[in-house]
Amino acid sequence: MIDDRPYHHGNLRAALLDAAERGLRERGADQLALRDLAREIGVSHAAPRRHFPTRQALLDALAEDGFARLHTALREALDSDDTPARLRAVMTAYIRFATENAALVELMYTSKHQPGATRVVEAANGPFGLMQELVERGQAEGVLSSGDPERLGLVLFATLHGIAAVVNSAIAGPELVDGLVDTAMEQFVREV
Known part of the structure; x- marks a missing residue:
């Protein structure tokens, strides 16, 4: 299956941090995953790794x-x-x-x-x-x-x-x- 979501995002780092903070409030730190955050903001699952390798x-x-x-x-x-x-x-x-x-x-x-x-x-x-x-x-x-x-x-x-x-x-x-x-x-x- 080919992932056709975009790799780039206007301000990916800020969008990831915003999504992570929402997830932190709603689900807790243990439930935060880079792949889920990528899906939430509409980028490929590899895109977050450019800013956050782990x-x-x-x-x-x-x-x-x-x-x-x-x-x-x-x-x-x-x-x-x-x-x-x-x-x-x-x-x-x-x-x-x-x-x-x-x-x-x-x-x-x-x-x-x-x-x-x-x-x-x-x-x-x-x-x-x-x-x-x-x-x-x-x-x-x-x-x-x-x-x-x-x-x-x-x-x-x-x-x-x-x-x-x-x-x-x-x-x-x-x-x-x-x-x-x-x-x-x-x-x-x-x-x-």
Whole structure:
């Protein structure tokens, strides 16, 4: 049987990533296959291999893209010079991203810890670096408690990720995010 589907696509890489993210949300990472994605976007089964030689390469690219999008969302939240306002906005932006993209976030953190995932780790440095800089700025201004900034940043991240997990597992509804961020702010921000 001859495959008469086109080999080329306007922007094959982007189309594959979009289709993969939809599949990730609907079926999970274990069910993603390059051949199925090719069929879905209407190209030959060999076409995806030009951009993603393996399924893992596709998953890593999806994770890299997710970290880049998270970094953009956090940067866009930094529209104030007031550190507590910036902290609140970044916390809210992280939780919103993690709840609106739950399957992607799970893939991002799973991929980050795979052997050889250098590019995924580099992509993760953007949003984590931004959050760490915010913690250090808050400590320098006396807005956040002193101590090891990496440890404080890790506890802050764990809090945000935990809130997202609670929302994603339907223990708390998304309408509670703002109130949960307020409670987290009370735990981290000192009166100055």
